[in-house]
Amino acid sequence: MMLLKRGRLLLLLKLTVVLGSVWMFSLLIRPKTGWDPTYIFRYGWLEYTDADGGPEKVCNCSAILQGEREALLQAKLLTITKAFRKSVHIPDEYYINATQDCRIFKLSRKYLLFPLSQEEEDFPLAYSMVVHHKNFERLLRAIYAPQNIYCIHVDKKAAASVLSAIKAITSCFPNVFMVSKAVSVVYSAWPRVQADLNCMADLYNASTKWKYFINLCGQDFPLKTNLEIVRALRSLKGGNSLESEKLPGEKRWRVTVAHEIVDGKIQVLLLLRKVKQPPPFNLPILSGNAYIVVNRGYIHSVLKDNRILALIEWAKDTYSPDEFLWATIQRIPGVPGSTRPSPKYDITDINAIARMVKWQWHEGSQGSLEAAYPECQGSHVRAICVYGAGDLQWMLEQHHLFANKFDTDTDPIAVYCLERYLREKALPTRSLFKIA
Ligand SMILES: *[C@@H]1O[C@H](CO)[C@@H](O)[C@H](O)[C@H]1NC(C)=O
Ligand SMILES: *[C@@H]1O[C@H](CO)[C@@H](O)[C@H](O)[C@H]1NC(C)=O
Numbered sequence: 173m174m175l176l177k178r179g180r181l182l183l184l185l186k187l188t189v190v191l192g193s194v195w196m197f198s199l200l201i202r203p204k205t206g207w208d209p210t211y212i213f214r215y216g217w218l219e220y221t222d223a224d225g226g227p228e229k230v231c232n233c234s235a236i237l238q239g240e241r242e243a244l245l246q247a248k249l250l251t252i253t254k255a256f257r258k259s260v261h262i263p264d265e266y267y268i269n270a271t272q273d274c275r276i277f278k279l280s281r282k283y284l285l286f287p288l289s290q291e292e293e294d295f296p297l298a299y300s301m302v303v304h305h306k307n308f309e310r311l312l313r314a315i316y317a318p319q320n321i322y323c324i325h326v327d328k329k330a331a332a333s334v335l336s337a338i339k340a341i342t343s344c345f346p347n348v349f350m351v352s353k354a355v356s357v358v359y360s361a362w363p364r365v366q367a368d369l370n371c372m373a374d375l376y377n378a379s380t381k382w383k384y385f386i387n388l389c390g391q392d393f394p395l396k397t398n399l400e401i402v403r404a405l406r407s408l409k410g411g412n413s414l415e416s417e418k419l420p421g422e423k424r425w426r427v428t429v430a431h432e433i434v435d436g437k438i439q440v441l442l443l444l445r446k447v448k449q450p451p452p453f454n455l456p457i458l459s460g461n462a463y464i465v466v467n468r469g470y471i472h473s474v475l476k477d478n479r480i481l482a483l484i485e486w487a488k489d490t491y492s493p494d495e496f497l498w499a500t501i502q503r504i505p506g507v508p509g510s511t512r513p514s515p516k517y518d519i520t521d522i523n524a525i526a527r528m529v530k531w532q533w534h535e536g537s538q539g540s541l542e543a544a545y546p547e548c549q550g551s552h553v554r555a556i557c558v559y560g561a562g563d564l565q566w567m568l569e570q571h572h573l574f575a576n577k578f579d580t581d582t583d584p585i586a587v588y589c590l591e592r593y594l595r596e597k598a599l600p601t602r603s604l605f606k607i608a
């Protein structure tokens with residue numbers, strides 16, 4: 173009862189967005205014991221509440237995050253209801269309109285506009301976000317901090333409305349910018365890497381302050397707060413964290429036969445069946461994935477090291493270069509934060525902190541010896557789990573900074589509960605309305 177009433181009143185207040193009055197109001201509704209005026213003034217209004225919209229009124233995130241069966245069943249039922257999915261969808265037009273007044277947009281969407289701690293302020297991060305999707309804003313809001321910088325790459329093929337919505341959002345933030353050169357992304361082909369490279373160059377040039385680089389796509393979502401990310405990165409002590417292991421024999425063709433892009437799709441140069449030269453400097457090719465967590469020096473090497481520039485040229489006609497390029501660079505001697513090429517230093521996606529991905533063939537029930545993770549509670553796309561609310565509990569116990577894939581169209585509750593959990597955790601003092 174109390175929660176609902178507070179929500180409705182806050183909705184009215186939101187229009188005024190005057191901090192002072194929110195503060196006064198918070199004082200009035202807080203119980204006599206346990207409140208802290210500093211907390212309420214600085215942070216209380218930044219909590220996500222049911223007045224912010226979203227499925228709050230019909231699903232219990234704290235029960236979902238504890239894996240309670242009934243709450244998960246209800247979430248599942250809601251998720252397959254079209255009307256429900258429609259009711260929580262935020263259309264592009266909303267963003268285009270709402271960002272006309274950036275100040276109100278940032279306040280009403282509750283962006284964190286000041287660093288939450290000195291520790292975070294002293295450790296700025298650089299993000300490359302290769303997106304094609306309107307869900308971009310939910311992701312940006314979840315990782316946004318004013319000391320970080322963000323380079324946004326929108327696929328050249330994206331619909332005009334998606335591009336305008338994303339441009340409108342980025343124009344509200346001095347530290348969020350569109351990539352200087354956008355490319356047309358082709359699945360499994362070179363342009364996917366080029367998009368990240370273009371952002372790397374822009375980020376490297378835009379600021380000398382950031383310490384680590386993280387790349388994301390539109391279907392990623394964080395599992396940790398900015399402070400937790402900063403601490404995890406500091407504990408790497410200058411190292412990088414990404415999958416880098418022996419290239420399996422069945423993937424060798426990807427780098428031994430030349431490919432080309434025809435009609436927006438990658439294919440083997442069939443007629444010529446051109447066999448590629450070995451990699452420059454006889455660099456050993458390692459296997460990994462598209463998502464990395466690397467220090468600034470690694471990015472410097474990618475942009476300037478002649479061995480890597482040659483490797484990049486060589487890789488342009490390979491299949492899925494994103495799945496070996498970063499992993500290979502991570503084992504080149506002299507690259508900051510790299511490890512030796514010896515297989516003793518191989519690291520899997522599960523051991524790296526960059527990304528949690530659930531591949532269908534590694535899923536299984538507890539007790540199964542081969543299973544790497546519990547079964548997907550959402551649905552599969554190209555054999556990768558698109559998380560459902562039921563995946564959250566296990567996922568939040570893992571060390572990964574981000575997980576892939578989330579999709580607010582197929583399961584809005586998973587993202588909703590996750591963003592709420594993270595915001596709650598990020599605010600320096602625990603609030604009255606605890607979640608998980
Ligand atoms: C939500 O679930 C938690 C944990 O089971 C429970 O303590 C709480 O009362 C529930 N809240 C509502 C509004 O049902
Ligand atoms: C656009 O935003 C203004 C306030 O910024 C609001 O009053 C108006 O209703 C919005 N229009 C649409 C179509 O959403």
Ligand SMILES: *[C@@H]1O[C@H](CO)[C@@H](O)[C@H](O)[C@H]1NC(C)=O
Pocket residue numbers: 373377378
């Ligand atoms: C870096 O940015 C400056 C402007 O701040 C620009 O003049 C220069 O061309 C950029 N360099 C590169 C390599 O992009």
